[in-house]
Amino acid sequence: MELVVFGLLVVEMSNTFGKLFRLTTFGESHGDAVGGIVDGCPAGLELTRNDIQKELDKRKPGQSDLTTSRKEGDRVRILSGVFEGRTIGTPIAMVVQNEDVDSSKYSRDLIRPGHADYMYERKYGFRDYRGGGRSSGRETVGRVCGGAIAKKLLERIDVEVFGHVTKVGGIECSPSIEEIKKHSTENKVRCGDPDKAEKMAERIKSLGDSGDSIGGCVEVIVENLPLGVGEPVFDKLEAELAKATLSVGAVKGFEIGAGFKSADKTGSQMNDPFRIHEGKIDIKENDAGGVLGGISSGEPINIRASVKPTPSISKPQKTVNLREKEEKEIQIRGRHDPCICPRIVPVLESMVSLTIVDLCMRSGNLPVDKINDER
Amino acid sequence: MELVVFGLLVVEMSNTFGKLFRLTTFGESHGDAVGGIVDGCPAGLELTRNDIQKELDKRKPGQSDLTTSRKEGDRVRILSGVFEGRTIGTPIAMVVQNEDVDSSKYSRDLIRPGHADYMYERKYGFRDYRGGGRSSGRETVGRVCGGAIAKKLLERIDVEVFGHVTKVGGIECSPSIEEIKKHSTENKVRCGDPDKAEKMAERIKSLGDSGDSIGGCVEVIVENLPLGVGEPVFDKLEAELAKATLSVGAVKGFEIGAGFKSADKTGSQMNDPFRIHEGKIDIKENDAGGVLGGISSGEPINIRASVKPTPSISKPQKTVNLREKEEKEIQIRGRHDPCICPRIVPVLESMVSLTIVDLCMRSGNLPVDKINDER
Amino acid sequence: MELVVFGLLVVEMSNTFGKLFRLTTFGESHGDAVGGIVDGCPAGLELTRNDIQKELDKRKPGQSDLTTSRKEGDRVRILSGVFEGRTIGTPIAMVVQNEDVDSSKYSRDLIRPGHADYMYERKYGFRDYRGGGRSSGRETVGRVCGGAIAKKLLERIDVEVFGHVTKVGGIECSPSIEEIKKHSTENKVRCGDPDKAEKMAERIKSLGDSGDSIGGCVEVIVENLPLGVGEPVFDKLEAELAKATLSVGAVKGFEIGAGFKSADKTGSQMNDPFRIHEGKIDIKENDAGGVLGGISSGEPINIRASVKPTPSISKPQKTVNLREKEEKEIQIRGRHDPCICPRIVPVLESMVSLTIVDLCMRSGNLPVDKINDER
Amino acid sequence: MELVVFGLLVVEMSNTFGKLFRLTTFGESHGDAVGGIVDGCPAGLELTRNDIQKELDKRKPGQSDLTTSRKEGDRVRILSGVFEGRTIGTPIAMVVQNEDVDSSKYSRDLIRPGHADYMYERKYGFRDYRGGGRSSGRETVGRVCGGAIAKKLLERIDVEVFGHVTKVGGIECSPSIEEIKKHSTENKVRCGDPDKAEKMAERIKSLGDSGDSIGGCVEVIVENLPLGVGEPVFDKLEAELAKATLSVGAVKGFEIGAGFKSADKTGSQMNDPFRIHEGKIDIKENDAGGVLGGISSGEPINIRASVKPTPSISKPQKTVNLREKEEKEIQIRGRHDPCICPRIVPVLESMVSLTIVDLCMRSGNLPVDKINDER
Structure with a gap:
């Protein structure tokens, strides 16, 4: 269908995340x-420079x-807000x-498929086309800076946030929490299962060599979050986490707990029983993924994001030249990750940490x- | 694990949705x-009473x-804001x-598994236990009231928002947009495929009769949305839609476009090519689901929600008595939907409409x- | 000068006050x-109906x-949010x-001088002209409902908010806090000085009888507010109080502590010395009015509002007929207060209470x- | 009275101004x-560096x-957001x-009277004491940076914002708009009346030489603002301007139009008549100061701020040593303005411009x- 824009745009942008x-x-x-x-x-x-740098690395x-x-x-560089x-x-x-x-x-003119080039051109009327400008993944540097501070705060109340890659190009794994903690920081895929990690790495490499890219899934787990975090009815814990997750470029899906599998379950299977x-x-199982009614239950939170393949590929693609309005072929050179999942792990950890800290402050759980x- | 609450709660609630x-x-x-x-x-x-009533019905x-x-x-009843x-x-x-x-x-004391009873009791220290109080699905009446007004506004700019049930208890369908528009309002399951609708209805009925319940999936489509709606980097169109969707009770997952399937795709498969x-x-395919870089592309938006089975079931379940701190058995009587999907369709349509109107106003697309x- | 409106209005309204x-x-x-x-x-x-009713009265x-x-x-009537x-x-x-x-x-057509009739007509393109519609003082009923709840919360932390009329038509008074507490609720002018109250009442009555109206000043005092309330640099305590005060119709000025007198002071006169x-x-004097750097100092807050005369007067006034675009004379019949100050006292008390509660929650001062x- | 802080502080700060x-x-x-x-x-x-620099200067x-x-x-230095x-x-x-x-x-220990040292120490538990840290007037550099961009936007719709000093230490002036525009940028007091400016300068200098300081008043005028700006009932134009003004350190009062003089007026004097x-x-007079019902009327906006004397004076003052909890004498050395009014003019112009741009965007008046x- 034709792409239409109404005449007058009050062009807004929203580069602030969180309430408190x-x-x-x-x-x-660029x-x-x-x-x-x-x-x-x-x-x-x-707080030191290194606390931030560690996460950026x-x-x-x-x-x-x-x-x-x-x-x-x-x-x-930290310019303000820290003293002694x-x-x-x-x-x-x-x-x-x-x-x-x-x-x-x-x-400037050859718009890249799967990228936001054309949307920015039309929405803002004028764009920094170099490296994708603001729509580049480089934008997430700021998120990781903020996430590093959020993580430091969460450490103080013993809340742990950690992510890992659970799937790449059809290769899937489901390691235990212990395995995730042990292995996911050791391998370059950020996967909790070392054998699968190797296979994933091969797949990524071979697709990259062929000029293509591949998607995957990333899981983030929050351990030891106290009961009571999340603000119904609209700012439920899972709602804020979903927004945080989908705000990251390349993410196309979100689920918590049993997620899309809950669609196939019966109530007697899905309801986690209470016990003494x-x-x-206490709650015996955790199909809910650590939330009930939008409020943390005290059980571990687990969320998963579906990540699309990097749109920058060197294989020839069909596109259009903006100025000449002619169909063209494009081959994206530049330097790109054939699979963004490993590098999205710290970004999603940051977004989850920012969300949790904000909601903890809103519910008084960050004394x-x-x-x-x-003090 | 044990459920812990920190000493002091600044109890907030967030019952406002939208920015403009x-x-x-x-x-x-109750x-x-x-x-x-x-x-x-x-x-x-x-705007008349009937515009709202129609959606509430x-x-x-x-x-x-x-x-x-x-x-x-x-x-x-409309108390204000409308004149002549x-x-x-x-x-x-x-x-x-x-x-x-x-x-x-x-x-008051027997907490229901899968419900928010215990979380409200602990978070707020005191709750209206009758019918689940604020955490009841009845809360969505207000959402549908608001959504009805949003829909009226969208009609004025020819944007259509409509939902349907795509899956119930393993029975799945993928009707065309024409079929959805034609059939989904005709059957009691709100499904776009009449044959599948019948099978779904049987499944729901049989599970309900056995005292159990079942989950499913709901899709919402937005047609004719102009290019340019959505505010990067944090208030991306898909991020706001994800929040809107997950803010509805019982929803455990969200996806847009190829969604979780994008994890298995290569870049050359996933990138929708531009053409003249x-x-x-114009964009030829729509794996992206109508968004690029957080901004509407002019193509139809399609999102899917995973809905868990109704937690209120009459089968006996294990739980705990709050006061006596003893394990008990509970059988939920009351009157409940064995599958909430059909009635969640208008609620999700409302949430999507509210989100779209707000973002249209923020980007000047609602003149x-x-x-x-x-005027 | 000519009154110009740009072509396209994204008509917003802002009927929500406060952050937490x-x-x-x-x-x-009407x-x-x-x-x-x-x-x-x-x-x-x-919380009972009576707590609200008392303030509305x-x-x-x-x-x-x-x-x-x-x-x-x-x-x-309370529709929700209260149980047992x-x-x-x-x-x-x-x-x-x-x-x-x-x-x-x-x-509908004869616009009233000093009222918002013409602004609403032009801004919204269409208005409820009956009784001034939304721009009527009757709008403040909702503020007092909210303020009543805020006052109940402040009572729990021993914070007192009370207002009184300090000036009407040139008659001025400066009673002590004890006199204000004792007298301002006894007389119909809401003045802390009974003698002056009588003179003010006469003045109001005589102006009302002549078909005119008169302005005045209202002071609101906050006692026992703990140190630490107010969020620099933009949401300073005095900034939020100024917004709250000027958001009330008819208010044309705001001052805190020495207020406009501080313009004539030297630093050595104005600086309140600290002592043991x-x-x-402790702070010895209170020219600052209970705030330093946007944060409450623990001393009493005192603010004053300048209130314009009621614009509805029965004296003939020059105006214009909207439809015919002709100059006309208008005599406002209806039923109006010749001086709005006495009835603005509970409204300003409400706005100050709402502001203080919100800021107390934001700074953790409302445990x-x-x-x-x-609990 | 004693200064009390409740046990637990959720320390917030609010360093963001504006909604859109x-x-x-x-x-x-430091x-x-x-x-x-x-x-x-x-x-x-x-937009260039110079547009910002000009205002900073x-x-x-x-x-x-x-x-x-x-x-x-x-x-x-501009780090982002500008391209070509x-x-x-x-x-x-x-x-x-x-x-x-x-x-x-x-x-670190000798708290300065009239400054926020003690409030920051108690509220945050720990502060950057050097030069007043965040509570220093130096904080307004960021405001002027933002204000410069707001001014550029307002220029595009022919809205002019300009301020001048109307009073210093009892010396007052009321120049015409033409005189203000002509003279206020010529003299070092930023006063629209050159004769009075000279007297004010003498007064400031003599007080400064004696180790003291002096307060004053600053007026800001907005010309050519279209009708329709301001969002009742809470975000009225005058309410947002009052907040903007009082958010600037040292400001103790705000008035618009007739301001505090309106308290002494009758309705027949105060109501500005409409005419053809x-x-x-059209509106004939402008006692309202360019607003009616919280909405701009198309007439010039005029607001005035009362500015307290600079608290940093070299005269000996009584204070307290935080650590030793003993009364002490303090003589503030450093380098300080004996009257902050001239330098507050660009800051208030900035705050007014930021407010107007935000409200213009919210009402669609900035196409x-x-x-x-x-475009």
């Missing part, structure tokens, strides 16, 4: 810098032969310069005396 | 009334032998009295001169 | 009903010979039917265990 | 940098012998390094085709 714990990100792929500001972080949290390009060869040091090694309650501004920028491979365990009320030992 | 077009809902299942206020509706829209209990026998007229048959730009308050309330079957069609730039002929 | 403790109001002067929904109220607060028309003779019972005499954390919907409505005196008093750090004895 | 056009600021006085991010700016606006310290001698180049000289709709990040930092004069002027409906000639 808020991250605002900025930056284009612009001066990328980064973010965290506003609403409690005072007294120990997990997302950094050029980590292995599976990822893009763009060389970015991704060195973060602790947060002071004021906005924490973080900046990462763009370094290894090569805009020569990008065309060691003198306390200041836990954040700062000295 | 905002719906605030209220009401408990309280006085349920309803909602729409703030931000443009002035000059023709689609969600009303007691419509067929597949749904609960609770008898609610669900007659809506048109909106005046001020808040539109809508109220529906609760009528057929029978609280005798509900226990009748002199205009006042389209809303009001006289 | 949120009031949404609705209703037109519509079906007015009221509001409070969302975000902590669970467990004792202070605002009610027809209380004395100084106020409009419109007879409104202003009986509030306590709040349950869910939205509290409150409705007041409009009863004594007489629309015969209002003209009974072993604690749940103070709200609910049983 | 949003500014987020960051930075401490930290690494200050600045801000503008999100929601329409694409296609011509008006606020810069060390401009005359009336201002602090701190030497800050205040050179702004135009905005692209994405966040515009702006950073200004702190250069001439001298923290030696600041004490050159064939159009994209006016922003970008090429």
Whole structure:
């Protein structure tokens, strides 16, 4: 069908995430810098450059032969909000310069299939076409900066957030939580099952070599989240997590607990029974994925995201030249990840952490005396 | 594991949806009334009680032998915001009295598996246990009131939103858009394939008779949405739709376009090519589901929700008595839908419509001169 | 100068106040009903119809010979959010039917000077002209409903909010806090100085009899607010109070502490010195009005509002007929207060209370265990 | 009275201003940098570093012998959101390094009267005491960065925002709009009356020399704002302007139109009559200050702020040592403005411009085709 735009656009953008714990990100792929500001972080949290850098390094390009060869040091600078090694309650501004920028491979007019080039051109009337501009995956640097601070806060209340790749190109695995914790940071696919990780890596490599790319699934688990987090009826825990997940480029699906399998279950199969365990009320199974009625149940949260294959492929594709309005063939050169899943893991961990911290603050589950030992 | 709550709860609730077009809902299942206020509706829209009532009737209990026998007229009253048959730009308050309330079957202490009883008790310290209170599906009356107004606005710019049941208890169908439009309002399952609808109905009935319930999938399609709707990087169209969808009780998963199938695709399969069609730039396929980079592409939006089986079943279940802290057996009497999917269709249509209208206003795609002929 | 409107209006309205403790109001002067929904109220607060009614009665028309003779019972109904005499954390919907409505005196075309008739006509393209519609003072019923709940919450942490009239038509007074508490609820002007109250009443009556009206000043004091409330740099305590105050129709000015007098002071006069008093750090004077750097200092907050004379006067005034675009004379009949100050006192108390509760929740100064004895 | 803090603080901060056009600021006085991010700016606006620098230069310290001698180049860097000289709709990040930092004069323990030192210490438990940290006037650099972009947008729809000093230490003036435009940028007091400006300068200088400081009043005028801007009932134009004004440190009062004088007026004096002027409906006088019912009337907006004397004075003052809890004497050395009014003018212009742009976007009064000639 024809693509229509109404005459007048009040062009808005929404680069702030969260209500009490808020991250605002900025930056284009081939612009001066990328980064973010965290506003609403409690005072007294120990925070250093390294806490942020550590998380950025997990997302950094050029980590292995599976990822893009763009060389970015991704060195973060903290401009404000930290004094003598602790947060002071004021906005924490973080900046990462763009370094290894090569805009020569990008065309203003040849719109790339599967990318947002044409939508930005039409919506904003004018765009930074270099490297995809704001719609590039490089935008997630700001998310990881913010997520690193969220993780530090969650550590203080013993909440753990960790992700891993569960599927790539049809190869699937379902390791135990122990296996995930042990293995997913060891291999370049970020998979909890070392054997499957090897097979996945081969598949990614072979598809990349053939000029194509492949999708996959990423799971994120939240352990030890207290009961009571999530704000019905609209800001339910799972609703906010779904938004956080789908806000990441390339994600096409979200599920929690039994997810799409719950469609095939009966009530007697799906309902997790309550019991008394060691003198306390407890839930025996966890098909719900750690939420009931939009509120955390105290059980582990588990969510899964479906990630589409990287749209940048070097195989020839059919497209259109914007200016000449003619059909053309495009071969995307640049440097791209044949499978984005391994590098999406830290991004989804960040988005989940940001969501959890914000909701914890909204429900009073992030007490200041836990954040700062000295209070 | 044990369920822990930190000492101090700043109990928040979030009953407002939207940024410029905002719906605030209220009401408990067995309280006085349920309803909602729409703030931000443009002035000059023709609106009558019947426009709202028509949508409420689609969600009303007691419509067929597949749904609960609770008898609610669900007659809506408009208290404000409409004058001489048109909106005046001020808040539109809508109220529906609760009528057929029978609280005798509900226990304060015996928490129901799969329900939010225990989470509300712990989070708020005190709850209206009758009929599930605020966590009841009855809460969605307010959503449908708001959704009805959103639909009226979308009609003015020729955007159509319609849902149907694609799966129940393993029975699946994939009708064409024409079939969906034709059949899904005709049968009591709200399915676009009449043959499958019959099989689904049998399955629902037989499970209901055995005291159990069953889950399913619901799809919502948006046709004719102009290019340009959605606000990257955090308020992407799919992110807001995911939140809207997961904010509905019983939903455990969300996907858009190829959804979870995109995990198994290669880039060359997934990328929808651009072409010139009748002199205009156009997208040939729609694996993306009508969005690119978080912005509507002009192609139809299609999203799917996974819906868990109704947790209220009359089969005996294991649970716990809150006061005595003892394991007990529970058999839920009351009147319940053995499959909530048919009645979730109008609710999801409402949530999608509310989301689309809000984002259209934010991107300037809902011009006042389209809303009001006289301007 | 000429009044210009740009072509396309995305007509928004903003009828929600607050971030965590949120009031949404609705209703037109001569519509079906007015009221509001409070969302975000902590669970467990004792709340009855009477708590709301008590505050509404202070605002009610027809209380004395100084106020409009419109007879409104202003009986509030609570539709949700309260169970067995306590709040349950869910939205509290409150409705007041409009009863004594007489629309015969209002003209669709003859716009009233000093009123919003013409602005609504142009902004929304279509308006409820009866009784001023949404721009009527009757809109404040919803504010007082919400304010009543806010006051109940503040009582639990021993914070007191009270207002009084300090000036009417040039007659001014500056009673002590004790005098204000003692006298301002006794006389019909709501003034803390009984002698001045009498003179003010005479002045109001004589101006009313002559078909004119008069302005005045209202002060609101907050006692016992803990240190730490207010969120720099933009949501400072005084900034939020200023917005709350100016959001009330007829208010044209706001000041806190020394207010406009601070313009004439030197630093050595204005700076309130710190001291040690009974072993604690303390502030000796209070020119700052209870705030420093946007944060409450623990000292009493005092703010003052300048209130313009009621624009509805029966004296002949020059105006214009909208339809015929001709200059006309208008004499406003209806029933109006010759001085709105006495009835604005409970409205400003409400707005200040709403602001303080919201900011207390945002800074963690409204602990749940103070709200609910049983937790 | 004693200053009390409740046990648990959910420390929030609010460094974002606006709803659709949003500014987020960051930075401490003696930290690494200050600045801000503008999100929601329409694409296609011509914007250069100089547009921002020009406004920053008006606020810069060390401009005359009336201002602090701190030497800050205040050179702004734009990190994102601008491409080939135009905005692209994405966040515009702006950073200004702190250069001439001298923290030696600041004490961690000796709290300064009239400053926020003690409130920050108690609220956040830990603070950057150097130069007042986040509560310093240096925070307004970020506001001016954002305001510069807002001004550029307003220029496109011919709206002019300009401020001037109307009063210093009892010396008052009331120049015509022409005089203000002509003179207020010529003299170092930023006053529209050159004779009075000279007297004010003398007064400021003499007080500064004596180690004291002085307050004053600043007026901001908005010309050519179209009718229809402002969102009743809570986000009225005057309410948002009041919040914007009071959010600036040192401001203790706000008035619009007749302001506090309206308290002494009768309705027949205050009501601005409508008339037909050159064939159009028009308002003859402007006691209302350009607003009716919270909506712009098309007449010029005029607001006034009361500014307290700079709290930093070198005269000896009584205070307290935080650690030792002993009364002490303090003499503030550092480099400070004896009257902050001249430098507050660009800050208030910025806040008013930010407010107006945001409300224009919310009411559809900032059409994209006016922003970008090429669309």
